[in-house]
Amino acid sequence: MSALPFVASDPGAHDAHLTYKKGALPETSPPISPSVGHKRTLSRSEDSGDDGEEGSEARKRPPGVKRACNECRQQKLRCDVTQTPTYKSCSRCRRLKLDCKIDSSFKRVGKRSKNMEMEKEIQELRRQLANQQSSPATPLPSVKAPTSDAASPKLSSIPSQLDQYINSEQAVNSLLDLRSGLDGASHPRNLNGYVRPSRRLEGITLSQEQIQDLFHRFFALFHPFMPLLEPAKTPDSYYDSSPLLFWIIISVAARHYSPDPSLLPALSTPISHLLWATLADVPQSYIVVKALCILCTWPLPISSTSKDPTFMLNGLMMQVAMQIGLHRPSHAQDFARFKIEFREEELKDRVKTWVACNMVSQRVATGYGQPPSTVYDWTLVPSGWSETNFQLPEDVEARLSIERFCNKTTRSFYTNRMDSVGLVSDEQRSVMSDFLARDLEEIEEKLPPDASVITYLYLRAAGLHFRLSAFFDSPDSPDYHLHLFALWLSTSSFLECVFDLDKSAGGLLLHASNYILQMIIAAGFALLKLLNSFFAARVKLAYGRELFMKTIQAIRTISVATNDLPSRLAEVLAQLWKSGGSGLRKEQARSDWAENSLQLKVRCRMSMSLVYDSVWRWREEFQAKGRGNLETAVKNPTNPDSNVESSASSTVDVGLPSQGLLGDAFPPSSSNLFGGSNYEVFDPLGWMLDGYVNFPFDVSETPGLG
Secondary structure (H helix, E strand, O other): OOOOOOOOOOHHHHHHHHHHHHHHOOOOOOOOOHHHHHHHHHHHHOOOOHHHHHHHHHHOOOOOOOOOOHHHHHHOOOOOOEOOOOOEOOHHHHHHOOOOOOOOOOOOOOHHHHHHHHHHHHHHHHHHHHHHHHOOOOOOOOOOOOOOOOOOOOOOOOOOOOOOOOOHHHHHHHHHHHHOOOOHHHOOEOOOOOEOOOEEEOOEEEOHHHHHHHHHHHHHHHHHHOOOOOOOOOHHHHHHHOHHHHHHHHHHHOOOOOOOOOHHHHHHHHHHHHHHHHHOOOOOOHHHHHHHHHHHHOOOOOOOHHHOOHHHHHHHHHHHHHHOOOOOHHHHHHHOOOOOOOOHHHHHHHHHHHHHHHHHHHHHHHHHOOOOOOOOOHHHOHHHHHOHHHOOOHHHHHHHHHHHHHHHHHHHHOOOOOOOOOOOOHHHHHHHHHHHHHHHHHHHHOOOOOOOHHHHHHHHHHHHHHHHHHHHOOOOOOOHHHHHHHHHHHHHHHHHHHHHHHHHOOOHHHHOOHHHHHHHHHHHHHHHHHHOOHHHHHOOHHHHHHHHHHHHHHHHHHOOOOOOHHHHHHHHHHHHHHHOOOOOOEOOOOOOOHHHHHOOOOOOOHHHHHHHHHHHHHHHHOHHHOOOOHHHHOOOOOOOOOOOOOHHHOOEOOOOOOOOOOOOOOOOOOOOOOOOOOOOOOOOOOOOOOOOOOOOOOHHHOOOOO
């Protein structure tokens, strides 16, 4: 006979049966779900007597259990607040200086709900605006936010006309404008009819008219030197992708900005703050790498090389680019925590950004006389361009090949591990010069027929970088005179291309990149040395003087601020020019050290050693004798064409005998600052045009230097 099911006559009996069955379960039985156990506990709590009271006490929070403060509960963070025996604020509230308190009625407020409240309030404003426009005589009622526990901004009144906004970010901008008393009706709108808000950076506010004008200037005047960005994108899209990139574009376009000349100096400090705040956020996006490319191409104005962060930012740019996998654009998932699949446009943009990184890095290394940190791997070689996504525009491909040549030149001449300053021997330099000269000719032959004048300018700059190695040749080298003559041709052809750029390209020289400026300065110092040495006997002095005057004028034109580094270097060039005789040959007695006058003391800065060497000599001649106050001199620039100081004691030689390729050597006058050989090695990092420092060598011991 089967057992009859148990039927309880009252709830208590049923609970007792449940209790009995629960105790009878074996230890190996599966655990009872929390929901079932919870129901059974509630059933037991309904019993009268001590058992019900004990169950109620078990459900209460045990005494001594800590409770998080309101601020930590809002952020869902662990809290170490103590309430007994005395109340002590938690460490997070003490660190952030927050009001640490525990409120039993506190409820968390989500960010999404705050944004929803803001949008609802904007909708309420739109509705009231529509009512106001239908009956303009009726005063607007006060704006009431929808009921919610979340705090939201409240306005007691609104302007006579209010704009529409597309999302919560623009809603916040609108409320800020209202608080500032700005009328939204005057703001421009996009194609959808929504307001384009003004942009703020610390204490600087730019209207949409200014932003549009500056972006137009950037893409028309600056972008051709570094075609990295997309002109079709709107300023708002650039701001949404990266505020740092947006403001760097603004700062570059503010150079020589006649409507507001004070904008660039005012932006320097805020952009520096934004830059370092952005770089502190790890990991970065490749949009930030684009921003660093632009900033390294047109750095913020400085007056001293010791305060110039460009070379350091260049290293950060390359490291960030490799950290996020730009050097392996088709395998970016290997550098991320999850699988990434790019669209064709995104993959091409990453390849283009990696190409720009290497070109900028090479130019920074060349211009600052430092070893390059470029990575010319499979992505950047022609064999990798067979894939459609890796193909580059012809002009960009030509510029990349030019920078690869600069890299080859640097590594061929200045990376000898057996030499204390990295220089190769005269024999090696002579052989490598022949190979590099042929490589440069091949690059020029392969340039596309419609290559821009800026591409040819970069080509001439690479040729100058190559030929500046002549200053490291020994005067006893068989090819010494040939290399000097090749240097003269490279210098003059580069400067002619610079001046043609200013004429044919609508004044683009005014907006040239920092690298072009550095090469112009190097060309100026090369002319200064050549025209005040024995080499002047074999060139047209009138033509050389004209080039030098135009060079100083070009440097002063590119200068963007009073007493910035270009204006100071232009003044140094002018003072050295006049001190050396203003390019006028002086017929004096011949001496054995004449051909040593082109040797350098500073030899650790690669092709830019000439610039650093010349500034060192200027410091010894002018600053050490109290005649080199650049702060005063740049306000009243020296006229290099004036011969008041030099012509009185100089005799112009109108015809010197010609012997050999360069003729006999004539030593410079005693006031000339160039000459000497067999020097000590030193490599200062940040010294140029800073405070007084002592020479690591004695210039007075060099023949011809008084």
